[in-house]
Amino acid sequence: MQILIKLFFTFAKIGLIGFGGGMAILPLIYDSVIQFNSMDPDEFANLFAISQATPGPLAVNAATFSGFQTAGVFGALAATIGVSFPAFILVGICVKFLDKYKGNRLVEGAFEGARPVAVGMIMAGFITIGQTALLSVDLSEIVNMASLFDAVKPIQLIMAVATFILAKKFKMKAFHIIIIMGVLGTFLCKGAIL
Amino acid sequence: MEKIKKFFRENIYFNLFWCFFKVGVVTIGGGVAMVPILQEKICEEYRWMTQEEILDCITVSQGLPGVIAINMATYVGYFKRGLRGAFCSTLGVILPSFVIIIIVVLFLEEVGGNPYVGGLLGGIKAAATGLIAYAAWKLGKQTLKNAFQRIVAIVAFILLAFVGLDAVWVVLAGLLVGEVYYAIKGAKEGKKNADSN
Secondary structure, three states: OHHHHHHHHHHHHHHHHOOOOHHHHHHHHHHHHOOOOOOOHHHHHHHHHHHHHOEEOHHHHHHHHHHHHHHHHHHHHHHHHHHHHHHHHHHHHHHHHHHHOOOOHHHHHHHHHHHHHHHHHHHHHHHHHHHHHHEOOOHHHOOOHHHHHHHEOHHHHHHHHHHHHHHHOOOOOHHHHHHHHHHHHHHHOOOOOO | OHHHHHHHHHOHHHHHHHHHHHHHHHOEOOHHHHHHHHHHHHHHHOOOOOHHHHHHHHHHHHHOOOOHHHHHHHHHHHHHHHHHHHHHHHHHHHHHHHHHHHHHHHOHHHHHHOHHHHHHHHHHHHHHHHHHHHHHHHHHHHHOOOHHHHHHHHHHHHHHHHHOOOHHHHHHHHHHHHHHHHHHHHHHHHHHHHHHO
């Protein structure tokens, strides 16, 4: 029981003080995981590689992994509930607050700036995800056009462009495109994760 | 049988869970990768939110600490049906990765070393890249209505993607700039009204 409580609180910390999500909270996730699992940075890199390639947010994957290794399914539950618990309080307060002060000058003004920022965030997400999906090296290692051409994975690039066209021109649903590209990728982009 | 079908079609709590479960299954990497499919489902299919409201959800989720995917699910759930709604949507978004990771741990070598599994996930990621580009284009076209909004979006993009600034600072800066712009706009309109009177 004690270990379950410890799992809950350790991973609740990520939900409470981890700003930025994903890569930004990687060190925080590592610190939490090594409290329970003797894991060297190499093994953590493996966990990270798997997590990057499988569905779900990194922090949730790490919490589930760590909890499961430590105390089985209940451990996984304790850690995963821990990582998501703070959101219930913080997001809950935010939604209530925004609902209450809808139409207030200060809130409207804040949104005037916040909405375009959200669009910028989605554009930045395109760079973050595009670099792991379409390039074979990190974006920071690309110094000129030649190294960019070398790094691009051609099949994945064509699939990404085809996705854009299917969504925009043919109004195909995201869910269906993902299934099609998954099936195509199984045969065209073969390659082990580890 | 009809009753059961009706429940699955109309029960808001089940739909919150199911919508986010599907989103959780197909989003690799979490966070912003969720946006395209979330936007499509929530603004177009279920019509739970407007385009502007989903943008509010995205900024709040990125600006708050914690896991962005969970914050977004909790936000939508709260927005629709309070605490119980939040519980259903968050459960939905977590469940797929919970199950998948346990399977992965049990079969780590087989999963990690299988080239077909790698190919499947690589294909899904390529699709995610195209979908995010489309979502950015679509949401940008629909919500960026003047020069001020376009400039803020592009500056935020550069700061996040290339300067590597933390999202929380960009959000705070956006809020401040928004306040200033809104105040100036309000003052100008006030003056115009005073002139025409």
